[in-house]
Amino acid sequence: MVNVIENLKELRKNKKLSQKELSSESGVTYTTLTKIEGGYIKNPTTEVLKKLAKALDTSIDALISSNTKPFKTLNKLEISKQALVNNFNLMQGFSPSKNIIPILKSNAYGHGIKEVIHCIDHLNFDMYGVDSYFEALEVLKHSDKQVLLIGSTHHDNFQYIDSPKVILAIQDISQLEFLINSNLKRTIHLKINTGMNRQGIDLPQLTKIAQRLAKSKIKVQGVFSHLHDADEDNPESMITQEENFKKAIGTIREAGIKPEFIHLENTAGSVALESELTNTFRLGLALYGYSPFTSQNQLDKKLKKLIPVATLKSTLINKHLIKKGERVGYGHNYIAEQDTITGTIPLGYNDYFIRKMSNKSFVNINGEDYKLAGNVSMNLASIELGQDDIDMYSEVIIFGNQESLKSTSKSQASIIQHAIDAETIIWELLVKLNPESIRRVVV
Numbered sequence: 001m002v003n004v005i006e007n008l009k010e011l012r013k014n015k016k017l018s019q020k021e022l023s024s025e026s027g028v029t030y031t032t033l034t035k036i037e038g039g040y041i042k043n044p045t046t047e048v049l050k051k052l053a054k055a056l057d058t059s060i061d062a063l064i065s066s067n068t069k070p071f072k073t074l075n076k077l078e079i080s081k082q083a084l085v086n087n088f089n090l091m092q093g094f095s096p097s098k099n100i101i102p103i104l105k106s107n108a109y110g111h112g113i114k115e116v117i118h119c120i121d122h123l124n125f126d127m128y129g130v131d132s133y134f135e136a137l138e139v140l141k142h143s144d145k146q147v148l149l150i151g152s153t154h155h156d157n158f159q160y161i162d163s164p165k166v167i168l169a170i171q172d173i174s175q176l177e178f179l180i181n182s183n184l185k186r187t188i189h190l191k192i193n194t195g196m197n198r199q200g201i202d203l204p205q206l207t208k209i210a211q212r213l214a215k216s217k218i219k220v221q222g223v224f225s226h227l228h229d230a231d232e233d234n235p236e237s238m239i240t241q242e243e244n245f246k247k248a249i250g251t252i253r254e255a256g257i258k259p260e261f262i263h264l265e266n267t268a269g270s271v272a273l274e275s276e277l278t279n280t281f282r283l284g285l286a287l288y289g290y291s292p293f294t295s296q297n298q299l300d301k302k303l304k305k306l307i308p309v310a311t312l313k314s315t316l317i318n319k320h321l322i323k324k325g326e327r328v329g330y331g332h333n334y335i336a337e338q339d340t341i342t343g344t345i346p347l348g349y350n351d352y353f354i355r356k357m358s359n360k361s362f363v364n365i366n367g368e369d370y371k372l373a374g375n376v377s378m379n380l381a382s383i384e385l386g387q388d389d390i391d392m393y394s395e396v397i398i399f400g401n402q403e404s405l406k407s408t409s410k411s412q413a414s415i416i417q418h419a420i421d422a423e424t425i426i427w428e429l430l431v432k433l434n435p436e437s438i439r440r441v442v443v
């Protein structure tokens with residue numbers, strides 16, 4: 001653990017903290033701290049590392065990292081702490097009495113579980129939501145809060161998921177039967193199928209199940225369902241889903257179960273439904289700074305103060321002078337209409353782009369928009385620079401908020417526009433942000 005010693009000393013000095021000051025800020029005793037820095041404690045406990053990382057405004061990974069060389073990174077995703085906090089507070093401000101479960105599934109919508117936790121863990125909420133147990137373990141490395149596993153889990157694995165911090169979402173009657181029959185003492189949120197017909201207990205089965213649950217060792221901490229059309233301009237099922245959910249809650253209460261968390265709304269629902277039945281929202285997209293509504297939808301205006309959290313930056317790594325009529329990339333489907341400079345960036349469909357963006361989407365350099373030229377490759381993409389002779393290794397903004405783009409006019413280098421270009425949704429583009437090839441940095 002030589003790394004911990006060096007990293008700790010360096011991070012402490014960067015923060016201009018003495019050992020005594022770090023000890024009092026972190027709650028780690030002075031003796032323990034000096035023993036770690038002196039090399040006498042070789043493997044500090046996770047608890048100690050967590051406290052030190054928090055006080056140093058960093059992560060456990062940064063404390064134990066062996067990669068301390070200042071390698072220049074060509075692709076990075078900047079995560080704005082200020083934007084995340086702004087978005088959380090904005091949504092909380094709309095409904096002050098509701099609990100918020102920040103959704104961190106799919107690597108926190110591509111933003112990085114560790115990085116997002118680092119930015120928002122101090123805020124007032126009880127639990128995160130993730131898809132898989134592996135994501136839950138990652139959360140527990142960085143936070144003391146609870147984690148709700150909203151994704152599916154094979155019931156054989158329930159025996160291994162024994163941390164009291166991990167809450168199982170039960171999606172199906174067979175999972176529940178397994179849990180009751182195996183006599184495992186677990187805390188759960190019960191998912192109800194209110195009309196999406198994808199997951200959850202069907203209403204006709206609920207009375208029997210609720211009665212069995214009430215007699216079991218299982219603690220039903222929450223009951224939830226999921227809306228499927230709250231983001232549409234005329235949601236037809238939202239109210240029916242809420243009514244079905246109301247019936248389900250009634251049945252559960254009649255059986256003597258008193259769930260603490262009742263949740264139905266995602267981002268769109270939290271604005272469109274404003275249900276009096278629920279006390280909790282599960283928020284993904286809004287937290288990351290985007291509205292799920294189309295710009296024609298009145299509700300979109302309410303979310304104008306959300307700030308996009310992520311800015312994706314790449315680097316200009318090649319330049320070519322192309323003569324009129326010359327072509328670029330696989331399939332040679334970009335043809336220069338006049339002599340032009342093209343540039344290359346080390347970012348392809350492995351990392352973020354979708355092939356449908358080829359010859360269509362824009363990126364931004366020094367405040368100017370430039371179009372993709374030719375088919376996007378696996379790890380590379382070309383851009384048409386016209387007559388602009390831009391310096392090698394210049395920063396290329398793939399998408400970001402208006403502030404990061406430094407553009408005076410409205411830039412098309414936005415993930416919202418990219419989603420339109422690629423005929424997809426923002427969620428899909430965000431979760432494609434490859435953690436292997438793009439470094440996350442909190443700013």
Ligand SMILES: Cc1ncc(COP(=O)(O)O)c(C=O)c1O
Nearest residue numbers: 103150226266267282283284285
């Ligand atoms: C069950 C569940 N709840 C909440 C969310 C968050 O949705 P949104 O990103 O629209 O807020 C999702 C996202 O897919 C989900 O699957």
